[in-house]
Amino acid sequence: MRFSPRWFYLVAPGLGALAGLLYGSIFPVGPLLGSAIRGAIIGTPILLYERRLLWPRMRERVRHLATPLFLLATVALYIAMIVVGNALASTVLNRLFRFMYSERNAMLMSQSGLLYALAISALVVFVFRVRDLIGPGVFANLLIGRYHRPISEERIFLFLDVTGSTRFADRHGDQAAQAYLGQVFNALALPVSHARGSIDDYIGDMALVTWTIERGIRDAACLRCVFDFAARLAAESEAWTQRFGQVPEFRAALHCGSVVTAEVGLERHKIAYFGDVVNTTARLESLSKSLGVHVLVSADLLNRIGPLPPDLIAEDLGAHSLRGRDAPLAVAAIRKRD
Incomplete structure (x- = not known):
């Protein structure tokens, strides 16, 4: 399915929220609303990046790399976006929704959360690479x-x-x-x-x-x-x-x-x-x-x-x-x- 850029700005947070809800269902770490918001904030930049709506020139350079280097570079970018997104999500949940996250541990992320985000990211990288290879x-x-x-x-x-x-x-x-x-x-x-x-x-x-x-x-x-x-x-x-x-x-x-x-x-x-x-x-x-x-x-x-x-x-x-x-x-x- 192809979305216009205007619609994808709405679709991306929705897909991220779904991934967050799935994580919250598997690992009961708090209210599902918090998991959905965290997933939306972390997942949106990754999905926008893959749709050439965020840093398109960087993405084009990365796509020209050989597959092993492409995978390493993309996962590194994903990790950076996950860490920053998690810090932003913790701050938003703490200040706007009064959840249990404090500003002191806003940068912290549970081991299960990091592994889950990396697994989803690796799956996204693999799917998009296969998509690029065959069209x-x-x-x-x-x-x-x-x-x-x-x-x-x-x-x-x-x-x-x-x-x-x-x-x-x-x-x-x-x-x-x-x-x-x-x-x-x-x-x-x-x-x-x-x-x-x-x-x-x-x-x-x-x-x-x-x-x-x-x-x-x-x-x-x-x-x-x-x-x-x-x-x-x-x-x-x-x-x-x-x-x-x-x-x-x-x-x-x-x-x-x-x-x-x-x-x-x-x-x-x-x-x-x-x-x-x-x-x-x-x-x-x-x-x-x-x-x-x-x-x-x-x-x-x-x-x-x-x-x-x-x-x-x-x-x-x-x-x-x-x-x-x-x-x-x-x-x-x-x-x-x-």
Whole structure:
């Protein structure tokens, strides 16, 4: 489930309070109200941190670490937030609710309380790391078993190809090219998240991003994602040039239609899409290269989106024949208004 930032400021204290109530039920250390308040105060900053609403830049740096270092750094941050949160909770309970906590022992925390908080924190770290590794959308859908049985649905597909990566590898070597592509795809994650999309796969120097049709066409989110990504690369151009000697460039192709979505695999589960739409989007990405277009969109998708936002312009490029399709497909180039 995805909450807007505004709603999550209310959801986070509620989830923290539930964890506190659970602790108060297991370890009868006082009134359940006190446990709930303590849980809300301790849990809220941790949950806000994980939702990029608290210290987002620090969280992004930590997420780039190798998994063992990521776990150590995250648990250390959690411990710091738990200790400070516990001190604040004790002070609030003492001054506002006249509970038994004194200012002298406000910084103290019981051994069971610390172990419980660390256990919950470790569980949260593990869940979010697995979520990051396989993708938020895929993780949620696998968890609830949405595609355990094949489902026919309409989706939007974006094939985003990082141009010039082969030349970069020839000049700097494969390891440098991997680091370069890794940073490019890291930069793509936030625009996709803001557009409520899902990065479902990486194929060489290309990323496959998908949306349900409702999310993707709302406020032209699928197109916004592409141009937000371009804007982020431009804003960080100096850092890219200093580290890699160039600013990444890309081509994007978007199409929509009906697909069959299902879980595949036994030892390694994956959500896969079956249908002509995926192949057609791949053909459009190749067509964008031959046409010299940075962002190419099918007329089918443009018709579903409706009127474009004022800052975007569509240039009709006519109908083109694509390998594997009987009928030509009308396409358009999308660009920012000058």
